[in-house]
Amino acid sequence: xxxxxxxxxxxxxxxxxxxxxxxxxxxxxxxxxxxxxxxxxxxxxxxxxxxxxxxxxxxxxxxxxxxxxxxxxxxxxxxxxxxxxxxxxxxxxxxxxxxxxxxxxxxxxxxxxxxxxxxxx
Amino acid sequence: xxxxxxxxxxxxxxxxxxxxxxxxxxxxxxxxxxxxxxxxxxxxxxxxxxxxxxxxxxxxxxxxxxxxxxxxxxxxxxxxxxxxxxxxxxxxxxxxxxxxxxxxxxx
Numbered sequence: 001x002x003x004x005x006x007x008x009x010x011x012x013x014x015x016x017x018x019x020x021x022x023x024x025x026x027x028x029x030x031x032x033x034x035x036x037x038x039x040x041x042x043x044x045x046x047x048x049x050x051x052x053x054x055x056x057x058x059x060x061x062x063x064x065x066x067x068x069x070x071x072x073x074x075x076x077x078x079x080x081x082x083x084x085x086x087x088x089x090x091x092x093x094x095x096x097x098x099x100x101x102x103x104x105x106x107x108x109x110x111x112x113x114x115x116x117x118x119x120x121x
Numbered sequence: 122x123x124x125x126x127x128x129x130x131x132x133x134x135x136x137x138x139x140x141x142x143x144x145x146x147x148x149x150x151x152x153x154x155x156x157x158x159x160x161x162x163x164x165x166x167x168x169x170x171x172x173x174x175x176x177x178x179x180x181x182x183x184x185x186x187x188x189x190x191x192x193x194x195x196x197x198x199x200x201x202x203x204x205x206x207x208x209x210x211x212x213x214x215x216x217x218x219x220x221x222x223x224x225x226x227x228x
Contacts, residue, residue, distance in 0.1 A: 035217075045157075045165065045208055045219040059215045062122075095164055103171040105153045105212045111164035 002026035002110055004096045009115030016086050016119070022079040022096030022112055030054075030074040033099045035108065036081050038092035046092075049081060050099070063089075086119045093117075123147055123211050127220035135228045140196040142223045144209035149189045153213040156185055156194045159222075160205045168207075169194065201227055 008020040020036070035050045049070040050059040058070050069082040079096055094117055098110035124147040134140050144154065152172040157165035167176045169185035172192055182197045196203055204227045209220040 044222050045159075045210075047215075047217045047219075050215065050217075061216045103152075103174065105171060107155055107167055107170035107176070107212075108157070108165070108210070109167055109176070111166070114164055 004098065004110055004112035006094065006096050006112045006115035009094065009117045011118045011120065012086050013121050014087055014119055017082070017084040018086065018117065019083070020081040020094055020096075020115060020117075022081075024077045024079065024096075024098070027098065027110065029077040033101075033106065034070075034072060034079045035097040035099055036070060036079075037095045037097050037108070037111075038090075039095070039114075040089075040092040043092075048094075051079070083117075086117075088119050091117060091119050122216055123150060123214060123218055125209050125211055125218055125220035127207075127209060127223050129223060130221065131224045131226070133226040133228050134199050136199055136201060138199045140199050140203075140225065142194045142207055142209075142225075144187075144192045144194070144220050146190045146192075146211055146213075150211045150213035152188045153211055154185075154187070154192050155210045155212065156183075157208045157210065157219075158203075158205045159208065165208065196225075199225075199227065203227070 005023045051070045067085045071080045093114040095114045096112040097108045099106040100109045126145045154172045156169040159165040173185045206222045206224045
């Protein structure tokens with residue numbers, strides 16, 4: 001079965017750190033570009049970070065640059081998001097997403113169920 | 122960053138109605154636009170990619186069109202299970218931004 005399963009969310013105090021993990025199965029993870037997309041409660045979707053298939057290229061939204069680090073372990077079929085200096089504004093459901101290349105671009109065709117991060121004192 | 126503006130933000134329509142959602146980009150993005158459907162408590166699901174290509178398994182009542190800066194998602198005959206929020210997303214340049222969403226309600 002093709003799936004992505006996130007873990008690691010929870011309640012963190014402002015200024016704290018947390019690492020999210022995403023375990024992939026049912027597709028060739030090592031050939032896939034991967035993304036983290038977040039959704040604050042009652043709000044829209046925001047791409048926060050991306051990584052290419054071999055981990056050599058990464059992207060970050062300005063809102064998280066310098067605080068979040070995306071990485072992957074292709075031997076474990078796992079994607080990570082290390083988050084630090086967390087603030088209330090980082091409170092959201094974080095989705096792990098596979099981007100499949102199509103037509104010279106891509107499509108977010110596999111989504112995890114999401115993991116909730118709450119930043120609060 | 123490229124801004125995407127969807128209209129309307131909310132619409133209410135009856136079963137069988139034809140529904141159209143518009144997505145306008147702040148600059149040209151060729152055909153690098155996808156459409157997603159999200160139901161409460163669930164992850165988004167891709168409907169259309171590359172502006173007009175129907176994702177495998179998605180009902181044919183969904184269609185997409187447009188290029189450059191203006192795009193549309195059309196539901197030809199609205200069904201009860203189409204009650205959801207719809208998002209457009211551009212993949213022309215990172216960050217891959219989303220529109221603010223259009224909530225579709227069934228009357």
